[in-house]
Amino acid sequence: MKIICIGRNYVDHIKELDNAIPTSPVFFLKPDSALLSRNRPFYYPSFSNNIHYEVELVLKISKVGKNIQKRFANTYYQEIGIGLDMTARDIQDAAKQKGLPWTIAKGFDFSAPIGKFFPKEQFPDPKNIAFRLDLNGNAVQHGNSGMMIHNFDDIISSISQFMTLRTGDYIFTGTPAGVGPVKLGDKLEAWIEDEKGLTCAIK
Ligand code: MG
Numbered sequence: 001m002k003i004i005c006i007g008r009n010y011v012d013h014i015k016e017l018d019n020a021i022p023t024s025p026v027f028f029l030k031p032d033s034a035l036l037s038r039n040r041p042f043y044y045p046s047f048s049n050n051i052h053y054e055v056e057l058v059l060k061i062s063k064v065g066k067n068i069q070k071r072f073a074n075t076y077y078q079e080i081g082i083g084l085d086m087t088a089r090d091i092q093d094a095a096k097q098k099g100l101p102w103t104i105a106k107g108f109d110f111s112a113p114i115g116k117f118f119p120k121e122q123f124p125d126p127k128n129i130a131f132r133l134d135l136n137g138n139a140v141q142h143g144n145s146g147m148m149i150h151n152f153d154d155i156i157s158s159i160s161q162f163m164t165l166r167t168g169d170y171i172f173t174g175t176p177a178g179v180g181p182v183k184l185g186d187k188l189e190a191w192i193e194d195e196k197g198l199t200c201a202i203k
Contacts, residue, residue, distance in 0.1 A: 003030040009174025048088035054175035055133035073153035081117035082197035115198025143176035
């Protein structure tokens with residue numbers, strides 16, 4: 001199983017981090033050891049002083065595919081969930097400055113909390129799925145799949161030109177604006193439409 005994450009997929013988030021708008025999806029990987037499931041707590045790692053949350057819609061790949069055409073891409077996932085692309089922003093910023101890979105900043109242990117998955121039929125229009133992140137009960141990120149630069153079909157097609165998608169892979173589809181730091185004792189709750197998909201306590 002692999003976890004593929006899309007970066008820079010929402011214009012408002014690109015602006016808040018002062019990045020350029022990409023013409024094709026920017027993606028990176030997290031290892032399977034990054035997965036944190038079943039609403040387990042996230043333990044703040046000792047190597048960073050600036051861990052950020054990024055709430056994202058997550059696709060669970062349901063069959064093997066490569067060179068997938070956009071028009072068939074929606075047959076490669078049956079479930080949609082919500083997850084957090086936990087990011088060591090201090091390590092990422094240092095890597096960016098030196099032109100080095102983001103691997104540690106994005107792929108450290110338990111940097112990919114995922115929640116409940118829902119049948120895709122529950123969201124009839126994949127280009128209009130609202131989602132939200134609450135931090136200690138206050139909404140901090142609002143997103144809608146309609147605001148993505150590269151939609152689900154574009155993402156699946158693009159990734160599969162380079163890497164074979166396999167059953168059980170996860171795709172994190174990018175975060176909207178409002179990313180920010182967590183601290184010990186925080187509680188994150190992520191919603192897709194009116195369904196709570198994920199709870200994560202920071203310990
Ligand atoms: Mg992200």
